[in-house]
Amino acid sequence: MKKLPNIKAVDLFCGAGGLTHGLVRGGIKVVAGVDLDPQCRYPFEANNDATFFEEDVGTLTADRLRKLYGRDGLRLLAGCAPCQPFSTYSRSGRNPRYEQEWPLVSSFGRLVEDLKPDLVTMENVPQLADHSVFLEFLSSLSDYRVWWDVVDCAKFGVPQTRQRLVLMGSKLGARAPSLGEGSHVAKSVRETIAQLPPLPAGGIDPEDNLHISSKLSPINLKRIRASMPGGTWRDWDEELLAACHRKATGATYPSVYGRMEWDKPSPTITTQCFGFGNGRFGHPEQDRAISLREAAMLQTFPRDYEFVPKGGRVVFDKLGRLIGNAVPVRIGEVIADALVNHVMDTWREAA
Template sequence: MESNNKFRAIDFFCGGGGMTCGLRQAGIDVIAGVDFDADAKETYEHNNPQSVFIQADIKRLRSNFFERKYAIKPYDDNLILVGCSPCQYYSIINTDKEKSMKSKDLLKNFARFVEYYRPGFILVENVPGIMTNKNSILPYFLNKLKGLGYENIIYKVVDMSKYGVPQSRKRFSLIASRISGLNLKMPTEDSTISILKDFLGTANGFPKIPAGNKDLSDFNHTTAGLSDINLKRISRTKHDGGSRLDWANDMELQLPCFIGKDDSFKDTFGRMWWDKPAPTITTKFYSISNGRFGHPEEDRAISLREGATLQTFPKNYVFKTNSIAATAKLIGNAVPCEYARRLGISIISSNI
């Protein structure tokens, strides 16, 4: 979609560009994306050629950087600052506490730029845990916004399967504005949820492939390989929603760590359902041992392109990376493009 030449955005913690892509689809001019991850640069710039990737640690980036470099002036009513900071600290699947501590206060660093530029709009997306964790930075951030004149603040936890994204992906969303008289609203829920069969399968352009398939084209219908024992496990897992319980009584296939724990980690080694949303696409979606990431009927985990499609990246979005893991990281960490587009539309329509 062509830019409406009115709203502009800077996308902090942009990663591979999911939020930027969606905002551009809504007609918003994304000036720049900021991220510390050098692996994201080529992917971001290739797919978003009108946006500049700034590789920087937000903690060390000067507040006036965008004013000096891109002539961004404070108090621009049509400027959107986006802060979808990494969320390991607040995630229920967090495993590395020490590493995750680095993500705990990133919103405080983002608030420094909000204070300097006082943009018309603020947009934040994060995990639901940011609302419930007793050590959350959210109360500080909300008080900071109010102190800076952002009286119009709306936020809620949404299930993205109700917003055109075929995942049971629950996320905290916030839109704030300092402009009075706006009709600020979250995107409207769909009347039906989005489900897998409307996005994946041969009818949607995904030919059948085996585990370990290497697709060297930009489509990247690539899958991780499976060991012989895991091939046996996935072949014994019932199509369309089967689980590891299908072979729990087979001593050759059962894993010792799961003996007597049928009610724990039930999604591990499971298959997705055609008629349901996918589970949350994580950075490990290419591995059947890391969740319910098995294809509904083929004996493999979902491919990189299938994961990207479930994150609603366009099928011509090219991931410029050197490994399955690096690609999956960019995909799993992204804000789904379709939800980002709807957030952008909500901001554009707030003063109509």
């Protein structure tokens, strides 16, 4: 068994722990997660041997981080700054100043410059690359060998059509770590969630309170029964159409009120993935939207990943946000593999 390097990570904007869980699976020790959302504490700490700190990354200091890392090991600063400014789900109610400044990405860059960790990784929306704040972030990595690309997560074992920007930087060796092109055959919805017990709309698995589906109104129950996997609302009879579908602008939303297909990856899991009318989030076979557990598994969280305490209240919008905003665990794992292999390669080259 190969000896793994002692890499210690702090996960900024850690959320429910998707990136952390993947890094740990890939052989990296995560010592802490930082997030301003108190809802993240339970899932982060219940599933990971790391401490959650409810703090604002915008006011976090490098001195604070140094104390979390301790004295030994290589330091990895990791994270995914919230991407709401470029959400394609809703463009209403945005703060133009927030869009322009991307303050949390800038805070990440500031901490890199002040802390000077050995390794850096960031995951974010592809649109980030088109904005000046990304160039500013890259300038904070002037002392690093840097690789970044927009990756198709399905090629790395995530059962979704999910595109994400992944960046890695290193102060070690002569080359940057890299994910490469990805070589996985796309994993399907069937392979990921078919083994879960069936549910009616509004039902809950007595053995797993996260395997719960939202209720459907009588009209939406008729709509999902008229929906074919991979089809659209254009397949429905006239009386089932919603008012928005009857407008000319409705033609631009063909994927709302859709079912997933068993033998293809799912669409991108969003914060509203528990609602049938919010995208192609209908179960391929059962007359309901996917459950929160199914959404989490499509985000490659393990089936037993805990999001609420036993007997705790399940709130769809809060847990949907944690699941939809998470870095898929599998992406964290392949990032960890790349960083570990990079460090080991530098050892061999130096020997």
